[in-house]
Amino acid sequence: MIDRLSWLAIYPEIVLLAMACVILLMDLMVKGRLRTPTYLMSLLTLAVVAALTAFFAQDGKTVYGFGGLVVSDPMSNWLKCFAALSTIVCFVYGRAYAADRGMLRGGELFSMGLLSLLGAFVMVSANNFLLIYLGLELMTLSAYALVALRRDDATATEAAMKYFVLGALASGFLLYGLSMLYGATGTLDIGGVRQAIEAGAAQKQVLVFGLVFVVAGLAFKFGVAPFHMWLPDVYQGAPTAITLMIGSAPKIAAFAMAIRLLVEGLLPLAFDWQQMLALLAIASLLLGNLAAIAQTNLKRMLAYSTIAQMSFVLMGLMAGVTDGNPAGAENAYSSAMFYTLSYVLTTLVSFGVIMLLARQGFESEEIADFAGLNQRSPLFAGIMLICLFSLAGIPPMVGFQAKLGVIQALVSTGQSAYIALAVFAIVMSLIAAFYYLRVIKVMYFDAPAGPQAQAAIAAPADLRAVLTVNGLLVLGLGLLPGALMEACRSAIAHMLNT
Incomplete structure (x- = not known):
């Protein structure tokens, strides 16, 4: 018989699944172009789920349910809360954009978005x-469908096909790696895998072989080199509203999956997977930053930027164990968690501004389309300025605090190789500043030309309000990062001690 705690552990998932089905059925009776009832019900559902997960996170308890299949702890609940909030922002930013492009003929955008978020929730709480x-x-699978939602657009369809084929390949890598771990340890439970390794009851060669495939699957989900091939094409080809959804909650889920598999399950093999992460981080810093310099499409530039940004998450993960000693694990993993959340917060702003400037029949995604934005709207030029400064790691934005935390975690290990990697990351960040500052130069010093020169910036009030708050949070959390940092540290500490 399933006990009450098991149901409590998955209560947010139950609410999300039930409401996704209700919203899908309710939308059959909605006829408006903007699907207002569906939209409002989706926002209400996400707000309730975010409040539930925040309450569970503050409660500070760890609950295992269904025989240890799922775990509800502060880390998982905080990650779910931020994933739900990021999905709210995606819906607010994307509704008008999607309606102008015929993507709201039905409620698929909202229902599939909720189901995709449900998948992220399951990943975050999985203990098996x-x-x-x-x-x-x-x-x-929900993300593949969302990318192809604009059925009359050949570019979006091509992006969906690339995403599907490469995503299926990466899922195969991950599944094969997990099957190897199961064969070596005889258990599917993450905690059981760690116990088998620590007891010496598993074959080291088979474990490391499986670990290679697991890390490859994780690298694809993060979008780091050399498993980045899908990222630029999908970011550019997908409708911007969907690009934003791909770049937010799934990154949080990828971080959670990495923590569950590498830290909770395979920490005794840290020496092996940290070397793999180091190589991935170095390759991503080089390829992401150098390729971004050559881009003229802003969405494609941000895609290559994401490759480089995710390398900092990998560096945070690899700094937790030094010479078999996990003394720095709490600091390193909390810095990686803080970096993931700050990146998602910042990327919401960047694609939000791109959608703000877009209008029916015109995609404002080229860097040249931002020419003279300060003359047209000083407010939104300022918001984009804050976002780009944060991505570049310029103080006092939250991106600076995030990068500083990861660099500090690397340096505090005292290992010469890690210190050299920290220096390399700083140098590559200086290179990255060039392509971010180039966009700022276009916004503030170039004269507007072409179809955007005379166009007024018109957007719904909810989009303008949320975008303004979003930009202010990027600045505010850079000035006062203590609360979010402490939440990350406390959540990671609780996870390591249970």
């Missing part, structure tokens, strides 16, 4: 290999 894979497939 099968559940991780189930959540991953639910999230990614």
